Amino acid sequence: MANVNLSAGAGEDFGGSSSGGGLGLIFLVFLIVVGLYGGTFFYGSVLDKDMEKVQNDYALAYSNLVSGEAKEVVDFANRSDISKGLLSKGEDTSKIFSEIERVMLPGIYLDSYEYKGDEKSVSVKVVCNNFDEVGKQLVNFKSSDMFDLVRGNSALADVAKNKIIFSVDLKIK
Amino acid sequence: MKIRLLLAPLLIVMSVVMAIWFIYPAYTNGGDSLKPLGIKEKREKLKEEKEKLSKIEGKTRRMSAMSSQLRSSAEDQEALRNYLPVSMGEESLFDNINFNASSLGIYVAGITVLSPRGVPSPAVVAQEPAVPGDLSSSVVTGMPAEIPMPKEVTFETKIVLLGDYPKIKDFLGKMYLYRRANELTSLEVKKMEKSEASSAEGVLQVDAVFKMAHLQELDKITNVETPVFEKDSLDKSVVSEIRSKKNVEVFYPDPVPGGKENLFAP
Numbered sequence: 001m002a003n004v005n006l007s008a009g010a011g012e013d014f015g016g017s018s019s020g021g022g023l024g025l026i027f028l029v030f031l032i033v034v035g036l037y038g039g040t041f042f043y044g045s046v047l048d049k050d051m052e053k054v055q056n057d058y059a060l061a062y063s064n065l066v067s068g069e070a071k072e073v074v075d076f077a078n079r080s081d082i083s084k085g086l087l088s089k090g091e092d093t094s095k096i097f098s099e100i101e102r103v104m105l106p107g108i109y110l111d112s113y114e115y116k117g118d119e120k121s122v123s124v125k126v127v128c129n130n131f132d133e134v135g136k137q138l139v140n141f142k143s144s145d146m147f148d149l150v151r152g153n154s155a156l157a158d159v160a161k162n163k164i165i166f167s168v169d170l171k172i173k
Numbered sequence: 174m175k176i177r178l179l180l181a182p183l184l185i186v187m188s189v190v191m192a193i194w195f196i197y198p199a200y201t202n203g204g205d206s207l208k209p210l211g212i213k214e215k216r217e218k219l220k221e222e223k224e225k226l227s228k229i230e231g232k233t234r235r236m237s238a239m240s241s242q243l244r245s246s247a248e249d250q251e252a253l254r255n256y257l258p259v260s261m262g263e264e265s266l267f268d269n270i271n272f273n274a275s276s277l278g279i280y281v282a283g284i285t286v287l288s289p290r291g292v293p294s295p296a297v298v299a300q301e302p303a304v305p306g307d308l309s310s311s312v313v314t315g316m317p318a319e320i321p322m323p324k325e326v327t328f329e330t331k332i333v334l335l336g337d338y339p340k341i342k343d344f345l346g347k348m349y350l351y352r353r354a355n356e357l358t359s360l361e362v363k364k365m366e367k368s369e370a371s372s373a374e375g376v377l378q379v380d381a382v383f384k385m386a387h388l389q390e391l392d393k394i395t396n397v398e399t400p401v402f403e404k405d406s407l408d409k410s411v412v413s414e415i416r417s418k419k420n421v422e423v424f425y426p427d428p429v430p431g432g433k434e435n436l437f438a439p
């Protein structure tokens with residue numbers, strides 16, 4: 001019993017230190033939360049400044065791109081693309097003439113020649129001496145690699161000239 | 174004592190309130206476009222803007238390289254513009270066709286250049302560049318996907334010639350090799366009657382129609398969306414092809430000093 005401490009203050013000291021530590025922890029958490037809140041504002045303003053710089057840089061780069069020699073470059077490219085398509089169009093009619101010369105029988109000749117580019121076709125009127133030549137000339141046209149369709153139309157006698165004039169349509173390959 | 178007892182729950186409540194009502198909204202707006210952007214959205218947007226900047230810097234580099242390429246070969250640009258000119262250039266057509274025919278001994282009975290038919294150039298829509306400091310709205314509004322390019326305008330040139338067969342054939346060959354875009358769309362060749370302009374045997378009358386084109390110059394660039402800026406160099410193969418396949422030159426007459434008192438007297 002001599003060792004029993006009857007002082008009233010001991011129990012109170014023991015309870016006060018544990019509650020003070022808990023409060024301190026809570027206060028620390030509160031400070032961290034406040035710090036985070038402040039941090040979001042600070043970081044947000046940093047992001048805003050970065051964004052402004054990037055957007056300014058973009059506007060400057062954009063302006064330099066459209067105001068420089070881009071117009072000539074794009075024009076050249078566009079003109080090239082369209083020219084490429086135009087180069088592939090059209091027939092060299094002198095070559096068609098050369099081919100007809102090659103398959104034409106001696107002694108007969110053309111009375112007229114008509115070429116239609118959109119249809120890639122040639123219509124000719126051939127003047128022959130007789131119907132035998134009409135047939136032979138048709139065979140020659142059909143033997144040509146230039147024409148994939150040869151259609152003999154009418155063959156009419158020109159009594160005054162003693163000739164046969166026949167019409168042929170040739171479709172170019 | 175009482176204050177200390179109240180302080181802990183108060184701090185807890187305040188911490189929770191701050192976290193939910195202030196910190197979380199500052200971090201993100203949850204995808205609600207009516208609310209200001211949070212940190213998370215700003216970071217994403219900054220990343221997008223940096224990517225856009227990187228792309229446009231790449232386009233600028235490539236455009237500069239192509240521009241240097243163009244400057245170093247001005248004759249290529251000239252060759253292309255001769256082949257597909259900016260304007261109709263009917264004065265050169267009258268001059269060149271007459272020259273090509275006359276040099277072969279062919280009589281030019283008539284040249285007619287008809288009004289063009291073609292697609293008018295599309296309207297150019299302007300794009301506003303990025304607005305500095307505008308963090309909450311979209312940068313670009315109402316733009317087409319690419320630069321609308323001018324289209325070629327076609328027109329017809331009708332020619333009436335008188336000459337003999339070999340010369341007519343040579344002339345047509347020359348027109349095919351003419352260094353200006355043209356396409357023979359129709360050709361009629363028939364014998365002239367002796368009682369008409371020429372009494373010579375074997376004179377033919379030729380009625381030819383050529384389709385030609387011109388392409389107006391691009392007015393200005395108001396938009397950077399074009400496949401051209403994605404290429405590292407200009408494609409000049411077309412110019413080489415023009416030079417190799419077409420060898421009859423185009424020339425443009427120069428103005429000659431005039432001056433006349435009586436306009437109706439020769």
